[in-house]
Amino acid sequence: MTSAADTAPSPASPPAAEAALAALRGEIDRLDDQLHDLVMRRAEVVASLAASRVKGGASPLRPGREAMILRRLLHRHHGDLPPGAMVRLWREILASSSAMQGGFSVAVYARDPDQPRLAREHFGSMTPVRSMPTAAQALAAVGSGEAQVAVLPLPEEGEPPEQAWWMGLDAPRLQVVARLPFWAAHAETLPEAFAVTPGAPDPSGADRSLLRLELAKDLGRPQLLAALATAGLAPRTMLIRRDGGVVRALAEVDGVVAEGDPRLAALPFDRALPLGFYAVPERGNQG
Numbered sequence: 001m002t003s004a005a006d007t008a009p010s011p012a013s014p015p016a017a018e019a020a021l022a023a024l025r026g027e028i029d030r031l032d033d034q035l036h037d038l039v040m041r042r043a044e045v046v047a048s049l050a051a052s053r054v055k056g057g058a059s060p061l062r063p064g065r066e067a068m069i070l071r072r073l074l075h076r077h078h079g080d081l082p083p084g085a086m087v088r089l090w091r092e093i094l095a096s097s098s099a100m101q102g103g104f105s106v107a108v109y110a111r112d113p114d115q116p117r118l119a120r121e122h123f124g125s126m127t128p129v130r131s132m133p134t135a136a137q138a139l140a141a142v143g144s145g146e147a148q149v150a151v152l153p154l155p156e157e158g159e160p161p162e163q164a165w166w167m168g169l170d171a172p173r174l175q176v177v178a179r180l181p182f183w184a185a186h187a188e189t190l191p192e193a194f195a196v197t198p199g200a201p202d203p204s205g206a207d208r209s210l211l212r213l214e215l216a217k218d219l220g221r222p223q224l225l226a227a228l229a230t231a232g233l234a235p236r237t238m239l240i241r242r243d244g245g246v247v248r249a250l251a252e253v254d255g256v257v258a259e260g261d262p263r264l265a266a267l268p269f270d271r272a273l274p275l276g277f278y279a280v281p282e283r284g285n286q287g
């Protein structure tokens, strides 16, 4: 049987608790106003920066600068707000700063469902993200100016040639400029992607470069590695493909390696083409 006490409305909070709640909400409102003022002020500064940029299609996307901003904030971050939430807030701010500076849209080769999500989390929830059926179509969209960024899966050993987009990347016209996600809680294997844009990336101070190597001679992995190390370009990772007597390798090396780098001239290959570089991603728990 239900007693009268069970059905009675819960007693009103004591006036002191009500007052404390109202005071805290008042403080939140004041902080929200300050945050809002600062975000609006930041957008004004970005608009001045965009207006002062040399005219003629300078890219509104500076992934190296974005990485420097996020690394600095992660370094000073503390307290209850998870670092991942802070990064998400700033990714939205940075993406809208790029969008404010001109049309900004992303073409994703969605080999798996993670790619569009990665693109959206990195380039912002307001940025148009179009899924393309092939990597070549995503790159063509960027090449024609229909989209500003292509998001492509990380190359894998033994993937079908039509998926190995790095083999035909038209560098230096198009280059890899970022690796997504920039921040993740753990260092374990996660879905990742590269972002490709027209023109060169901007250095962030801690970067890795991609090089496409081509040679008609069938050198093995140890010889390729040795040749790279001798030139001062020992790779962290290297993918090798052998197609019709031609060896193509994708080497990932520390630091910035761009066109004209003297180390490239020292390589005993038919071709060594820099495909761009990207800010080394931050991982919350390296353990």
Ligand SMILES: O=C(O)C(=O)C[C@]1(C(=O)O)C=C[C@@H](O)C=C1
Residues within 6 Å of the ligand: 046, 049, 060, 061, 062, 063, 065, 066, 069, 093, 094, 097, 098
């Ligand atoms: O620093 C720049 O060049 C900017 O355009 C500003 C800004 C920003 O909002 O901080 C905007 C977009 C870029 O991708 C990087 C930085």
